[in-house]
Amino acid sequence: MKTRATAMAPASVANVAVGFDLLGFSVAAAGDEVTVERTSKPGVEIGDVTGVVTQVPKDSAKNTATAGLVRLAHDLDLKFGFRVSIKKGIPLGSGMGGSAASAVAAIVAANAVLDKPLTEADMLSYSLIGEAQASGSYHADNVAPSFKGGLTIARVRSIDDRPRVELVSLPAIPETYTVLVHPQLILETKTARGVLKADIHLKSHVEQAANLAGFIAACYRQDFDLLKRSFADVVIEPQRAHLIPGFHDVKDSAMKAGSLGCSISGAGPSVFAWVRGRELAEAVEKAMIGAFARAGLESKSWVSSLTDAPAAKVIA
Ligand code: HSE
Numbered sequence: 001m002k003t004r005a006t007a008m009a010p011a012s013v014a015n016v017a018v019g020f021d022l023l024g025f026s027v028a029a030a031g032d033e034v035t036v037e038r039t040s041k042p043g044v045e046i047g048d049v050t051g052v053v054t055q056v057p058k059d060s061a062k063n064t065a066t067a068g069l070v071r072l073a074h075d076l077d078l079k080f081g082f083r084v085s086i087k088k089g090i091p092l093g094s095g096m097g098g099s100a101a102s103a104v105a106a107i108v109a110a111n112a113v114l115d116k117p118l119t120e121a122d123m124l125s126y127s128l129i130g131e132a133q134a135s136g137s138y139h140a141d142n143v144a145p146s147f148k149g150g151l152t153i154a155r156v157r158s159i160d161d162r163p164r165v166e167l168v169s170l171p172a173i174p175e176t177y178t179v180l181v182h183p184q185l186i187l188e189t190k191t192a193r194g195v196l197k198a199d200i201h202l203k204s205h206v207e208q209a210a211n212l213a214g215f216i217a218a219c220y221r222q223d224f225d226l227l228k229r230s231f232a233d234v235v236i237e238p239q240r241a242h243l244i245p246g247f248h249d250v251k252d253s254a255m256k257a258g259s260l261g262c263s264i265s266g267a268g269p270s271v272f273a274w275v276r277g278r279e280l281a282e283a284v285e286k287a288m289i290g291a292f293a294r295a296g297l298e299s300k301s302w303v304s305s306l307t308d309a310p311a312a313k314v315i316a
Pocket of ligand 1: 014015020021022135139141142189192193266267
């Protein structure tokens with residue numbers, strides 16, 4: 001039996017313009033790696049933290065990678081402990097699902113060293129407990145795609161004392177590429193959630209519901225025209241755009257260069273676009289980077305295929 005395992009969980013884009021706190025997809029960009037080792041002493045201990053982020057909470061109940069493990073060890077009344085090392089590939093406060101990736105990778109790695117494997121539903125639940133340390137609430141729009149891979153719609157249902165996730169994988173339209181651009185800026189999820197009004201206008205609700213319905217139908221029908229018409233966030237993006245310097249120029253540039261839709265990646269500041277075909281995606285990428293540069297921001301970017309978006313996996 002394995003007593004040590006390393007898992008990788010990919011970056012992800014949450015909200016996807018029309019599905020605030022629900023929709024998300026994984027991206028073959030950066031990822032987080034977590035190594036979990038069984039120890040004879042019960043408890044969860046944080047070992048090395050390396051990579052693009054090293055300043056993380058050292059209290060295992062407050063760390064996104066380990067909070068789920070603390071709860072898991074308690075629920076299963078484990079007689080052994082875990083030593084956890086984290087290698088962060090996803091920048092902090094980037095809107096690329098870094099907290100979710102750490103939480104997911106830790107649970108997937110821990111699962112590989114348990115005597116009895118967890119169900120998928122339990123892995124999602126414990127990952128969510130970890131992720132909530134960063135975002136302050138339960139929403140699975142990063143955790144679900146980072147765990148499962150591809151495009152997902154995930155709803156959090158609390159059945160008992162633990163969050164339960166209902167996950168549906170959606171088909172990605174072939175030939176669709178994601179452009180993900182990360183400006184060199186940190187935006188905390190809690191800050192970006194803090195600017196949101198608690199209520200929305202009925203008219204906006206109807207428009208956003210129509211866009212979400214059209215978006216999902218377009219995925220199943222492989223209908224690029226319907227996708228493009230539905231790809232608009234009338235609720236969240238207008239409230240957050242001011243947090244991202246140059247956002248409107250970045251979006252206009254992406255649309256002019258031929259993208260199907262462009263919006264804020266998760267809570268931002270990264271911005272993503274969906275594009276038909278790799279060549280056009282590369283042109284959109286260039287346009288978006290140029291627009292961020294006009295706002296005085298350097299950025300890092302990735303172009304990846306949506307149809308083979310990665311899932312979390314044990315890598316060692
Ligand atoms: N749906 C979340 C938000 C994603 O936009 O705040 C970040 O956790």
